[in-house]
Amino acid sequence: MKVLFTNKSKKQLLKIDLRFQEKIINSLEKFERGESVDIKKLMGRKDEYRIRVGHYRIILNKISSEKYLVTKMGERESIYMIFF
Numbered sequence: 001m002k003v004l005f006t007n008k009s010k011k012q013l014l015k016i017d018l019r020f021q022e023k024i025i026n027s028l029e030k031f032e033r034g035e036s037v038d039i040k041k042l043m044g045r046k047d048e049y050r051i052r053v054g055h056y057r058i059i060l061n062k063i064s065s066e067k068y069l070v071t072k073m074g075e076r077e078s079i080y081m082i083f084f
Contacts, residue, residue, distance in 0.1 A: 001032050002067045009070040020056055027053045
């Protein structure tokens with residue numbers, strides 16, 4: 001699988017603490033290799049998923065069967081506010 005980033009999600013990643021950046025990148029690399037990560041489809045959303053890394057969430061859009069686009073990432077408390 002291939003994971004792509006939006007410019008906004010790249011900026012959001014750089015704002016996160018360095019040790020959590022590493023964990024997030026490791027989780028995305030595992031996902032690309034097809035290894036197990038904590039991923040779930042978002043309810044009420046078409047082709048949107050989230051990956052949980054500690055108290056951080058990564059929101060992905062499925063572009064095709066092999067491509068995902070990271071659209072947002074941040075702390076759990078604030079990331080889901082965008083849906084309301």
